[in-house]
Every structure is written in structure tokens, then in C-alpha cells.
Amino acid sequence: xxxxxxxxxxxxxxxxxxxxxxxxxxxxxxxxxxxxxxxxxxxxxxxxxxxxxxxxxxxxxxxxxxxxxxxxxxxxxxxxxxxxxxxxxxxxxxxxxxxxxxxxxxxxxxxxxxxxxxxxxxxxxxxxxxxxxxxxxxxxxxxxxxxxxxxxxxxxxxxxxxxxxxxxxxxxxxxxxxxxxxxxxxxxxxxxxxxxxxxxxxxxxxxxxxxxxxxxxxxxxxxxxxxxxxxxxxxxxxxxxxxxxxxxxxxxxxxxxxxxxxxxxxxxxxxxxxxxxxxxxxxxxxxxxxxxxxxxxxxxxxxxxxxxxxxxxxxxxxxxxxxxxxxxxxxxxxxxxxxxxxxxxxxxxxxxxxxxxxxxxxxxxxxxxxxxxxxxxxxxxxxxxxxxxxxxxxxxxxxxxxxxxxxxxxxxxxxxxxxxxxxxxxxxxxxxxxxxxxxxxxxxxxxxxxxxxxxxxxxxxxxxxxxxxxxxxxxxxxxxxxxxxxxxxxxxxxxxxxxxxxxxxxxxxxxxxxxxxxxxxxxxxxxxxxxxxxxxxxxxxxxxxxxxxxxxxxxxxxxxxxxxxxxxxxxxxxxxxxxxxxxxxxxxxxxxxxxxxxxxxxxxxxxxxxxxxxxxxxxxxxxxxxxxxxxxxxxxxxxxxxxxxxxxxxxxxxxxxxxxxxxxxxxxxxxxxxxxxxxxxxxxxxxxxxx
Amino acid sequence: xxxxxxxxxxxxxxxxxxxxxxxxxxxxxxxxxxxxxxxxxxxxxxxxxxxxxxxxxxxxxxxxxxxxxxxxxxxxxxxxxxxxxxxxxxxxxxxxxxxxxxxxxxxxxxxxxxxxxxxxxxxxxxxxxxxxxxxxxxxxxxxxxxxxxxxxxxxxxxxxxxxxxxxxxxxxxxxxxxxxxxxxxxxxxxxxxxxxxxxxxxxxxxxxxxxxxxxxxxxxxxxxxxxxxxxxxxxxxxxxxxxxxxxxxxxxxxxxxxxxxxx
Numbered sequence: 034x035x036x037x038x039x040x041x042x043x044x045x046x047x048x049x050x051x052x053x054x055x056x057x058x059x060x061x062x063x064x065x066x067x068x069x070x071x072x073x074x075x076x077x078x079x080x081x082x083x084x085x086x087x088x089x090x091x092x093x094x095x096x097x098x099x100x101x102x103x104x105x106x107x108x109x110x111x112x113x114x115x116x117x118x119x120x121x122x123x124x125x126x127x128x129x130x131x132x133x134x135x136x137x138x139x140x141x142x143x144x145x146x147x148x149x150x151x152x153x154x155x156x157x158x159x160x161x162x163x164x165x166x167x168x169x170x171x172x173x174x175x176x177x178x179x180x181x182x183x184x185x186x187x188x189x190x191x192x193x194x195x196x197x198x199x200x201x202x203x204x205x206x207x208x209x210x211x212x213x214x215x216x217x218x219x220x221x222x223x224x225x226x227x228x229x230x231x232x233x234x235x236x237x238x239x240x241x242x243x244x245x246x247x248x249x250x251x252x253x254x255x256x257x258x259x260x261x262x263x264x265x266x267x268x269x270x271x272x273x274x275x276x277x278x279x280x281x282x283x284x285x286x287x288x289x290x291x292x293x294x295x296x297x298x299x300x301x302x303x304x305x306x307x308x309x310x311x312x313x314x315x316x317x318x319x320x321x322x323x324x325x326x327x328x329x330x331x332x333x334x335x336x337x338x339x340x341x342x343x344x345x346x347x348x349x350x351x352x353x354x355x356x357x358x359x360x361x362x363x364x365x366x367x368x369x370x371x372x373x374x375x376x377x378x379x380x381x382x383x384x385x386x387x388x389x390x391x392x393x394x395x396x397x398x399x400x401x402x403x404x405x406x407x408x409x410x411x412x413x414x415x416x417x418x419x420x421x422x423x424x425x426x427x428x429x430x431x432x433x434x435x436x437x438x439x440x441x442x443x444x445x446x447x448x449x450x451x452x453x454x455x456x457x458x459x460x461x462x463x464x465x466x467x468x469x470x471x472x473x474x475x476x477x478x479x480x481x482x483x484x485x486x487x488x489x490x491x492x493x494x495x496x497x498x499x500x501x502x503x504x505x506x507x508x509x510x511x512x513x514x515x516x517x518x519x520x521x522x523x524x525x526x527x528x529x530x531x532x533x534x535x536x537x538x539x540x541x542x543x544x545x546x547x548x549x550x551x552x553x554x555x556x557x558x559x560x561x562x563x564x565x566x567x568x569x570x571x572x573x574x575x576x577x578x579x580x581x582x583x584x585x586x587x588x589x590x591x592x593x594x595x596x597x598x599x600x601x602x603x604x605x606x607x608x609x610x611x612x613x614x615x616x617x618x619x620x621x622x623x624x625x626x627x628x629x630x631x632x633x634x635x636x637x638x639x640x641x642x643x644x645x646x647x648x649x650x651x652x653x654x655x656x657x658x659x660x661x662x663x664x665x666x667x668x669x670x671x672x673x674x675x676x677x678x679x680x681x682x683x684x685x686x687x688x689x690x691x692x693x694x695x696x697x698x699x700x701x702x703x704x705x706x707x708x709x710x711x712x713x714x715x716x717x718x719x720x721x722x723x724x
Numbered sequence: 725x726x727x728x729x730x731x732x733x734x735x736x737x738x739x740x741x742x743x744x745x746x747x748x749x750x751x752x753x754x755x756x757x758x759x760x761x762x763x764x765x766x767x768x769x770x771x772x773x774x775x776x777x778x779x780x781x782x783x784x785x786x787x788x789x790x791x792x793x794x795x796x797x798x799x800x801x802x803x804x805x806x807x808x809x810x811x812x813x814x815x816x817x818x819x820x821x822x823x824x825x826x827x828x829x830x831x832x833x834x835x836x837x838x839x840x841x842x843x844x845x846x847x848x849x850x851x852x853x854x855x856x857x858x859x860x861x862x863x864x865x866x867x868x869x870x871x872x873x874x875x876x877x878x879x880x881x882x883x884x885x886x887x888x889x890x891x892x893x894x895x896x897x898x899x900x901x902x903x904x905x906x907x908x909x910x911x912x913x914x915x916x917x918x919x920x921x922x923x924x925x926x927x928x929x930x931x932x933x934x935x936x937x938x939x940x941x942x943x944x945x946x947x948x949x950x951x952x953x954x955x956x957x958x959x960x961x962x963x964x965x966x967x968x969x970x971x972x973x974x975x976x977x978x979x980x981x982x983x984x985x986x987x
């Protein structure tokens with residue numbers, strides 16, 4: 034992996050099947066356990082970048098696969114390009130306090146733009162790229178955005194649509210003045226004023242820099258650690274999204290805690306593939322990247338992430354549970370199609386892994402024979418499996434954002450992937466609790482991270498105080514006052530419990546926790562998560578607050594159930610048809626029966642067993658406002674939209690006709706209709722003693 | 725947005741017959757540089773025959789074809805390809821067992837200078853003419869892969885791809901020749917609405933980004949009217965209309981050919 038200063042882009046490999054040699058990369062990394070960083074109290078992201086460029090200019094900072102080849106930017110390359118972009122923005126009039134919205138996939142140029150904006154004491158505002166114009170315009174208005182940088186023509190078109198919407202609404206005026214695009218394809222003939230390409234902006238920047246010597250350095254120097262470093266919009270499970278203002282200091286302190294806990298540093302590789310607007314990506318791909326000084330790897334496209342991961346072999350990885358679930362589902366489906374001897378070997382090896390794999394990873398005592406067998410299994414099954422998943426070099430993998438299924442969690446740990454959980458939200462830089470190596474448990478999200486204080490309120494709500502807590506919501510002092518109390522505690526809105534050793538266990542959203550008519554506590558997410566742990570169930574929505582029984586809507590997983598149906602020679606003509614098959618209803622009923630059996634053994638949960646359910650005829654979709662962009666169910670909205678189905682569940686009807694409007698990705702609408710059956714689930718007597 | 729230029733291809737009085745069957749009778753039309761020119765007509769109108777004449781696959785009995793000022797009675801396919809005319813096929817002409825990448829590389833064959841022997845006996849170190857050349861060719865192909873957004877399928881055997889993607893690879897193979905004129909034989913046949921939209925976008929992007937002149941045959945009238953600058957209409961081997969989409973849409977003969985005559 035020879036990397037030297039010089040041209041902006043280096044080729045590090047000559048074929049897309051090659052990859053940087055793991056051994057040399059790892060050796061370099063371990064030799065320098067921590068980067069030389071300005072860890073004093075005045076760190077800002079641009080100054081961290083300047084530090085890396087000065088102390089290790091030729092080390093790889095960013096890679097991107099382009100035209101089939103991994104291209105590398107060294108730290109000095111990044112520093113130079115950030116400088117050009119910053120100066121380019123300055124020449125357009127961008128300055129301290131201005132907001133730069135970013136819309137696009139995880140492209141290096143967009144990450145550079147984040148740093149460029151910060152170098153001018155401006156604030157980057159990453160937005161979810163799949164949001165439609167009507168949603169996006171809210172955030173553009175809220176943050177009074179004048180400058181936007183986007184990835185390609187699709188996003189340019191969307192932003193121009195946003196501008197039209199603003200004009201219509203505000204009598205012809207719009208704040209949006211400058212639109213920078215990265216990929217010029219298809220934009221040759223756009224003559225909209227204010228539209229400028231990335232390379233043209235860099236050229237402007239070079240000229241401006243030459244005409245204003247010292248101005249860039251002065252800007253970086255003027256930045257303060259308690260400046261707002263980024264505004265991240267919450268996904269808005271309820272109501273409108275809110276812009277969370279986080280300072281450089283809070284993100285840097287949060288990153289330092291994580292980097293120290295997992296001993297991350299140069300030589301580590303991370304795959305950057307989750308939305309830039311998500312707080313987790315900002316923590317891992319920006320804050321920890323600059324604090325730890327490891328290498329950021331951007332995939333060729335969203336569709337090639339799996340492949341690109343195999344080529345890079347990241348040592349540090351994070352993903353929401355659904356990503357891990359998707360990987361496991363893909364593996365399971367392929368295993369089911371494999372020849373009998375392979376299936377036998379896989380079953381044997383996985384049985385052994387389930388028994389001893391997690392103990393080995395935790396450093397618990399394991400017998401010599403089992404160790405030997407596991408070694409053999411590693412050679413034949415676990416190693417190749419990790420390789421297929423692109424996880425051969427993983428030292429640390431994290432999941433967060435939702436509860437992870439026990440089978441899923443155990444699967445990864447048992448094959449030797451050090452999968453851990455953390456807990457946090459946009460308001461806390463995704464940094465509240467971490468699981469430390471050797472103290473990993475399924476049910477909890479770990480102990481308080483360095484610099485964080487935890488407290489459980491009387492009503493069970495988790496309260497957080499410390500380095501990562503937000504400065505406030507943008508333009509919303511009222512909302513800020515609701516979540517930040519006089520003592521500086523942030524009210525998470527999650528209900529949780531702390532165990533004797535300080536491990537936090539999250540039960541549900543505090544406001545979602547309700548009471549059954551019979552008085553039992555009703556935690557809908559808790560039950561829904563149990564349902565979603567089945568590969569066949571993609572989404573579930575439970576109702577039960579102030580009712581005598583719990584009922585549920587279920588979405589089947591089209592891929593998993595489709596495969597299951599094909600295996601049984603069950604013909605189906607699409608999602609609606611498959612979801613209505615009696616065999617599929619029986620399959621779902623069986624899953625629900627197991628959940629009920631499980632609930633029956635848990636203290637206080639026996640009364641919340643699911644009485645009846647309906648398998649929905651369409652997938653719940655963010656485009657129809659049924660899920661948030663981060664795919665959390667909007668329970669209230671769904672209850673309203675499908676009120677007839679809820680009535681059918683509680684009214685003792687056997688079936689119900691429904692017609693639903695659906696929005697396609699291109700903005701058109703259509704309808705789907707079906708007659709859905711209400712199915713009774715098997716329930717079990719409470720088994721308190723067995724718990 | 726597009727700016728059609730000089731006449732690049734001029735077809736004059738072409739007649740083609742197979743034995744007693746008259747496939748084309750006295751067809752004349754021209755194609756201007758950078759335009760999207762469509763040939764439409766009912767089944768058996770002679771559209772593919774027309775393309776095959778331009779392409780040098782068929783030798784017309786009468787008439788001439790002028791390409792960039794040079795007039796030919798008929799050409800052979802190699803000459804045509806060397807002059808910068810590439811085509812895609814109605815029934816796909818791809819190597820099903822080879823990867824997308826390798827299929828596109830075959831499109832670069834004409835551009836390779838090194839001989840067969842030099843290509844066959846290569847060294848693994850990347851020095852020598854054939855090696856450097858392959859790297860340069862690969863870069864062109866990678867740009868096409870990027871352009872057509874088929875990166876995830878780069879290493880997939882073409883036979884395993886869905887039909888819509890195979891069509892895209894076929895277009896890519898033609899693009900690999902860096903043609904000045906691209907002949908597309910029913911690029912959207914057998915596609916669903918979404919695939920047709922994608923394909924239309926790619927065709928317009930090719931026209932726009934590379935300035936490639938495009939001659940296409942297509943059945944889907946909606947698509948043709950949307951993306952073409954000018955349209956030739958054939959029926960029973962004769963030209964019955966020629967003009968912009970609006971002109972053709974209002975042409976009595978064309979309406980009769982498509983909807984049937986009033987009796």
C-alpha cells in the first residue's frame with residue numbers, strides 16, 4: 034500500500050479484485066495506537082484535519098471505489114481539497130454561521146464539504162437523500178439554507194423543485210442561492226443561475242485562495258470548540274423533524290470516548306455506507322475518523338456495498354440490526370439451497386458455535402476439546418462465512434438504533450465477529466452507553482460511556498448528562514426546554530432500567546408504554562421486536578393501550594416468505610397474494626404462538642400476549658408516512674389510517690375489506706385492495722414460576 | 725438542448741428484395757449529426773432490413789448510402805464498424821457465459837492495436853504494449869459501466885442477468901466502440917415501464933454526453949414520440965412519412981397505416 038503525496042488521487046491497486054494487504058495495514062495501525070491530536074480543550078474538526086495533514090501527510094485518509102479501482106486520498110490530499118472547497122464557498126459568499134445542506138450518498142467529496150463548511154465557521158446540515166422535495170423543503174426553510182451541495186442530477190432536480198415550492202409559498206422569493214453538484218452527468222445543459230460543479234468550485238477556490246493569502250488559515254484559527262459543528266435533523270417519529278445543534282466539542286469528546294474504548298487508530302478501516310444525515314454516520318465517519326485517524330472507505334454504489342466490503346475487509350463496522358439481519362437472511366437462504374453434505378456440516382458447526390463461540394469471544398473458560406473443534410470449525414465454516422460477509426478483519430462491530438434479536442446477536446458473536454451494542458440518539462451524538470469487550474450482554478446496551486452520567490427518572494425515563502448532550506434544537510427553544518432540564522439532564526424519552534452493575538436495559542419509548550385495561554404494563558415495541566426477530570416477519574405493529582387484549586398488524590418479509598413458499602411449491606402472484614395465503618397465515622400464527630409462549634414466562638408480560646392479528650396486504654413504507662426515514666413505525670398514524678382493520682380486530686369480525694392508497698417512488702399514486710382475514714393466535718397460561 | 729448539425733448519413737433510393745419479396749422500395753432519408761432519428765412502422769414494414777442495409781449486413785440492389793460525404797453502393801460490416809457505426813440487436817448478441825466486463829471488452833476489439841499473439845502471451849507485470857493497452861481499454865469500459873450503472877453486475881455472467889439489464893449490457897457493448905452513429909434495434913422490446921424509462925434516459929444521456937447520433941427502431945409510440953427529434957415511418961417497405969413527432973402524429977397516411985383505413 035504505497036501512498037505518497039502528489040496528485041490528488043492515487044491508485045493503490047490495479048485491479049478491483051485486489052485489495053490493500055491486510056497484514057501491512059494492520060501492522061502500521063498497531064504501531065501507532067493513537068494519533069497525535071490536539072486533545073486540549075480547543076479542538077475543532079478543521080484543526081484535527083490540519084493536525085493529521087501535518088503529522089502523517091502520506092497516510093491514507095479516504096478511499097473510494099471509482100471505475101472499478103480503489104482510489105486513495107492521503108491526509109494531505111484531503112486537507113488540500115477541503116481548503117479548495119472552503120475557499121470556493123467563501124468566494125460565493127459563504128461565511129461564519131451560514132448553513133451548507135448536503136444531499137447525497139457517502140461520497141468523499143461530500144465529506145470534504147462538511148469540513149470545508151466548518152473551516153469557514155459555517156455549519157453543515159446533512160439531509161436524508163431519499164426524502165422527497167416536500168419533506169426536504171421543511172428543513173431547508175427551517176435552517177434558512179442558502180448553500181447546498183448535492184451528489185448528482187437527481188438531487189439537483191429535487192433541489193430545484195424545492196426552490197420552486199419555496200417560491201410559490203413565499204411569493205416568488207427563495208433563500209436557496211447556490212447549488213453545487215458533484216457528478217456533472219446530465220447537467221451539461223442546465224443553465225439555472227447559481228448552479229456550479231464541484232471542480233469549477235475548486236477552481237474558484239484556488240483563485241480566491243491566491244487572492245486572499247492567509248484567509249483560510251485565519252478561518253480555521255477563528256473556529257471555537259463550542260461553535261455549532263453540525264445540525265442533524267431528527268427523523269421525527271412524531272411530528273416535524275427538529276434540527277439538533279451539536280458543537281465541535283461534544284462530537285469530539287464523544288468520538289474520543291469511543292476511540293479510546295475500542296483502541297481505534299491509524300490502520301483501522303471503516304466502511305461508510307449509511308446515510309450521512311444519520312447521527313451514527315457523523316459520529317463514525319466524521320468525528321471518530323478525524324479523532325482516530327483511521328481510513329474511511331466509500332463504496333462504489335449502494336448496490337455494491339457487500340462486494341466492496343469483501344475487498345476492503347473493514348476492521349471496524351457498524352450497522353443497524355436490519356443490516357445484520359439482511360446479511361444473515363441472505364446466508365440462510367443460500368444455505369437452504371446448498372447440497373445436503375454442506376447443510377449437514379453447517380448445522381454441526383453452527384451448533385458447536387452456539388455452545389462455545391460466544392464464550393471464546395468473551396474470554397470465558399472453554400474445554401480443550403471444544404477449543405480444538407471450534408478451531409476446525411473456524412477453518413471449514415466460520416472463517417469462510419466471515420469472508421463471505423466481508424467480516425474477516427473485523428475487530429469491532431457495532432449495532433444500534435433498535436433492539437437486536439437474540440438469535441441474530443448470538444449468531445455473529447458465535448462465529449467470532451465481535452458484535453457489540455451501543456445506545457444514544459441524535460441529541461447525544463449517539464453516545465450514551467457502550468458495551469466494553471468482555472462485558473457484552475444481549476439484553477442491555479452496556480454501561481455509561483466515558484464522560485456520561487446516567488439517571489433513571491421516577492417514571493422510568495432514562496436521563497443523560499455529559500459531554501455529548503446537545504446544545505439545543507435549531508429555532509426551537511420550546512422543544513429544547515422540554516428535553517433539557519435545569520440540572521442539564523437530557524430526557525431521552527426512553528424507558529429503561531439500570532442493573533446492579535450499571536448496565537442499561539431499554540424497554541420501550543416512554544410515551545409508548547401504556548396500560549392494558551386490566552392494569553398490566555403494555556410495551557408495544559418490546560412485543561413488536563420479539564415478532565420482528567423472526568426472519569419471516571418484517572414489521573409488526575401492536576395495539577393494546579387501554580384495551581383488554583393485545584392485537585397486531587404484521588408485515589411478512591417478502592424475500593424470506595417468498596423463498597419459503599417456493600420451497601413448498603406454493604404458487605403466488607405477488608406480495609398481496611402471498612400475504613393472504615392461508616399457509617402463510619398459519620406460518621405467522623406459529624411465530625406469534627412462540628412469542629406468546631415467551632411472554633407467558635416473563636413476569637408481568639403474560640397479559641400482553643397477542644390475541645389476534647392481521648397480515649397486512651402492503652408493506653409499511655416511509656413514502657406513505659407509515660414509517661420514519663429510519664424505518665421506525667408511526668404507530669398513531671397507522672392506527673388512524675387502518676382504523677377499519679383495528680375495528681375488525683377488536684370487533685370480532687372474521688375478515689375485512691380494505692383499499693389503500695400507495696405512493697410510488699416517482700411520486701405517482703395508486704391503490705391496492707384486499708380482503709384480510711383476522712386470525713386468532715394461540716395463548717398460554719402465565720408461567721411465573723418458570724421465569 | 726441538443727443541436728443537430730450537418731447531415732452525417734444520407735440514404736438514397738434504397739431498394740432491397742429477397743427473391744420475389746420486396747423488402748424495401750425506393751427509400752430515402754437523411755440523419756443529421758447529434759440527432760435522435762427513429763424508424764417506425766407496423767410489423768414487417770422493413771425497419772430491421774433498413775438498419776441491416778446501413779449496417780452492411782444486407783447489400784441493397786439499388787440505391788446508395790453516403791456516410792460523412794463518402795458514398796457506397798454497399799459496405800461490409802467491418803468497414804461500417806471502422807467508420808464509427810455501432811449497433812445493438814433486437815435479440816441481443818452477447819456472450820451469455822462471459823461476464824459483463826468481458827462482453828464490453830469485446831466491444832473494444834477494433835480499437836486494440838496489439839496483435840493476437842501479443843495479446844495471447846502476456847506477462848503478469850503490466851509492462852509491454854499489450855498490457856498497457858489492456859489497462860487503457862479497461863478504463864474506457866469502466867467508464868461505460870459507471871455510465872450505465874451496472875457496477876454491481878460487473879463480474880456477473882450475462883446469461884444470469886434479467887432481460888432489461890442484458891439490453892443495457894448490449895447497449896454498453898455498442899458504446900464500447902465509441903461510435904459516432906449508434907443503431908438501436910428495438911432497444912425497449914420486452915421491457916416493463918420502469919425499464920423503458922431507464923433505457924430512454926440512457927439513450928438521451930448517450931446522445932447528450934457523447935454527442936452520439938442515434939438511429940433507433942422502436943414499437944412503443946410513446947417512447948418514440950418522447951425521445952426522437954425526427955421520425956421516418958415505413959409501411960410495406962415504402963416510406964409513408966418523415967418529420968418531427970408532431971408532423972408524423974398528424975400525417976394521414978401514418979394514421980391510416982397504424983389504425984387501418986376507413987371503409
